[in-house]
Structures are given as C-alpha cells and as structure tokens.
Amino acid sequence: MHAGLCLLRLVPRDFWALTPVEFFAMTGGLRSRGAAMERAGLEALMREFPDG
Numbered sequence: 509m510h511a512g513l514c515l516l517r518l519v520p521r522d523f524w525a526l527t528p529v530e531f532f533a534m535t536g537g538l539r540s541r542g543a544a545m546e547r548a549g550l551e552a553l554m555r556e557f558p559d560g
Contacts, residue, residue, distance in 0.1 A: 511535050 512523040516534060532538065
C-alpha cells in the first residue's frame with residue numbers, strides 16, 4: 509500500500525483497481541536484473557570473504 513499510495517501517488521480508487529501484474533510492473537518488477545555472476549566472480553568473492 510505504501511508503494512502504491514505514497515511512492516507512486518495513486519489515488520486509492522486507482523490503487524485498488526490495479527491487477528497484481530500491473531502493480532508489479534509499476535514498481536519495477538519487469539526490469540531486467542542484469543547478468544548473473546559468473547563462476548570466476550563467485551570464486552573471487554569467496555577468496556576475499558571466506559566463511560569461518
């Protein structure tokens with residue numbers, strides 16, 4: 509509700525009329541997330557920040 513009414517500044521009537529897909533799209537859910545980390549990047553992070 510905060511995202512719809514405060515951040516997007518929708519009037520309550522319009523907020524409650526949205527479908528879940530429309531709300532998801534309006535809040536950035538359909539943007540591409542970019543490339544996933546590759547194995548070499550993960551291994552570098554594991555060396556820099558080891559568990560334990």
